[in-house]
Amino acid sequence: MPAPELVGTPEPTGTPDVIVVGGGIIGLAVAWQLRRDGAEVVVIDPAPGTGASHAAAGMLAPIHEACWQESHILRLNLAASRAWPAFAEALGTTAVDYRHNGxxxxxxxxxxxxxxxxxxxxxxxxxxxxxxxxxxxxxxxxxxxxxxxxxxxxxxIDHQVNPRRVIVELLKRVPTIPAAATEITGNQVVTGGQVMTGNQVMTSNQVITGNPRVMTCGQVVVAAGAWTGKLLSLPIxxxxxxxxxxxxxxxxxxxxxxxxxxxxxxxxxxxxxxxxxxxxxxxxxxxxxxxxxxxxxxxxxxxxxxxxxxxxxxxxxxxxxxxxxTPDNAPIIGMGDDGIVYASGHYRNGILTAPITAAAVSALVQGHDPPLDLSPFSPNRFASQ
Ligand SMILES: Cc1cc2nc3c(=O)[nH]c(=O)nc-3n(C[C@H](O)[C@H](O)[C@H](O)COP(=O)(O)OP(=O)(O)OC[C@H]3O[C@@H](n4cnc5c(N)ncnc54)[C@H](O)[C@@H]3O)c2cc1C
Incomplete structure (x- = not known):
């Protein structure tokens, strides 16, 4: 089993390459993948791991979740299913209680x-x-x-994992700041600051101005689950x-x-x-x-x-x-016209699709081809609504 890259109190240094807004399984998996690909990342979330990811059962079930008229979701779910064994192994198969017994x-x-x-x-x-x-x-x-x-x-081929244990393992590997984003514009995130302590963000190059605080980075990724629609105008x-x-x-x-x-x-x-x-x-x-x-x-x-x-x-x-x-039951994964990268709207299968979403978002942020066709999941598909 590979050693965790970061265990204990995380220390964001300098202006991060990426700020991930939301520390559920999607945001944390994205942040971990970006870190593994060499990026400086910080996740901001007032209470990481307490949203849908804490509730979830942990079925990784592309077959038993398949629905008519949703072939593109089935293809995503099958690709996600294939990505799980390596993801679980990197976190510790026993630690996350990953089981592959159908x-x-x-x-x-x-x-x-x-x-x-x-x-x-x-x-x-x-x-x-x-x-x-x-x-x-x-x-x-x-x-x-x-x-x-x-x-x-x-x-x-349907399998299962304990999502709460996955969150514990991801939190050991990803730097988080316990604050809530209140506004996102371009590559800046404004945080409310009520639960954020100064020490956690007062690092050398971060731009912080009293309250509200403004944090700047190279790329903002929004993974705020069901709350994404409160932050930005997407139909989640x-x-x-x-x-x-x-x-x-x-x-x-x-x-x-x-x-x-x-x-x-x-x-x-x-x-x-x-x-x-x-x-x-x-x-x-x-x-x-x-x-x-x-x-x-x-x-x-x-x-x-x-x-x-x-x-x-x-x-x-x-x-x-x-x-x-989301209105069409498919997740939103990709870059919006506003330049923000979205990883949200994963509905019933966010535990299953976390590893493939993480790989896709990391590729997008680095300017590489994602591991699958993301066009059915584009945030821009709702532009006319
Ligand atoms: C009862 C139930 C059972 C499920 N079972 C399964 C299953 O068996 N298999 C499966 O694959 N999926 C399952 N799901 C679906 C799965 O849980 C979700 O798709 C997945 O957890 C979504 O992850 P997320 O990270 O997008 O959202 P969340 O886990 O909800 O995380 C969103 C995070 O955003 C943070 N946030 C909110 N607002 C802000 C803000 N302004 N600034 C910063 N952070 C903010 C929240 O604090 C939260 O931590 C289930 C869901 C439920 C409810």
Whole structure:
């Protein structure tokens, strides 16, 4: 495992080449990639790692997240999936609990089976590597499944990671300043300063003027997740997700399971330490992050319908996070007409797409070709809206 490049209190020096606004998984992964490519980078965020990335389950599931009419997102997700093993290895595969044992998608009743069959048609059309399974075959892969489960699809290439552990590892490797950007113009970022202490930014060449403070750099990258639309005029909106964490004996479940249960979707992700994540609701509620009785009830009802033994284990956390959604469900990765580089709007797959986004943004900032065609993800696609 390669040694971390920077561990302990980070020390930004001089005018950074790049300021990354937002320290969720996207901003931190971008900053780490830029550092590894030789750039001086600083991330500004009032509370790094506490946004959607803290809520996320950590499915890295291009196959089970595939949707009709979204081939460009599928291609991005497949490329992201291929980038994960090296990314996890560089952070420490065990440290981030990266697991590559596939994922099962199952149908609860006959109506749900029809939904799954429709998805299987998509898998076939896109030539994706999946195995269709009968009920008994599903239960031999995951013995905890209810006997009534109607059948399923196993994807060997979907995998998983613990996003909270990824954030811990990235924060060891990336310099962060605990401030909130209040304005971004060209290559300048104005910070509100309420949580920023002077010492952390008073380095030799940074331009700092009282309060508000102005920081200058070579290139600004905006990765402020669901809050990006508050900072700049892009159509990014928060999509709330409530999510639960249970705790059971290690090895209770063998495989991550995604299910369609009476028309709604639920997933259950076991980690190696006995944690089992159950998620997630999809709600248009603005910036509300309340956990509701109804949200918790629906998730537990559907998860226990699929895996009855979950009713016996501890419920240890209820949480809600805000996915950064866009009008066409695709992320925004690229340089805008304003010269700002955007890495935002990753919606349901920001954990999966963090490594490929980081590689693409680092290439853009250095003036190199990105590792994939970014035109479907351009910030300028919303110019007329
Ligand atoms: C319940 C739930 C489950 C999910 N499960 C999965 C999953 O299994 N797999 C998957 O791939 N994805 C999943 N996602 C989606 C994934 O979490 C997001 O796509 C991803 O975390 C987005 O990362 P981000 O860094 O863009 O945003 P965030 O993690 O939200 O980070 C944005 C950061 O910007 C900071 N910020 C805000 N305003 C400012 C400002 N003015 N100045 C500076 N900083 C600012 C915030 O403090 C925050 O730290 C899930 C999301 C939710 C909510």
């Amino acid at each position: 994922m099962l998608m199952v149908a609860y009743d006959a109506g749900d089976k029809a939904v799954l069959d429709n998805l299987s048609d998509l898998h076939e059309r896109e030539d994706l590597p999946v195995e269709r399974l009968h009920s008994r075959e599903c239960r031999s892969r995951e013995p905890l499944l209810a006997p009534g489960v109607r059948g399923g699809v196993y994807s060997p 909106r928060p999509i709330k997700g409530q999510i639960l964490r249970l705790n059971g004996p290690e090895g209770l479940m063998r495989l991550p399971v995604k299910g369609v249960v009476r028309g709604s979707s639920v997933y259950v992700i076991p980690r190696s330490d006995g944690e089992i994540v159950v998620g997630a609701t999809q709600e248009e509620q603005g910036f509300d992050t309340r956990v509701t009785a109804g949200g918790v009830h629906e998730l537990l009802r559907d998860a226990i319908a699929l895996l009855p033994a979950l009713s016996e284990i501890d419920l240890v956390e209820t949480w809600a996070g805000l996915r950064p959604g």
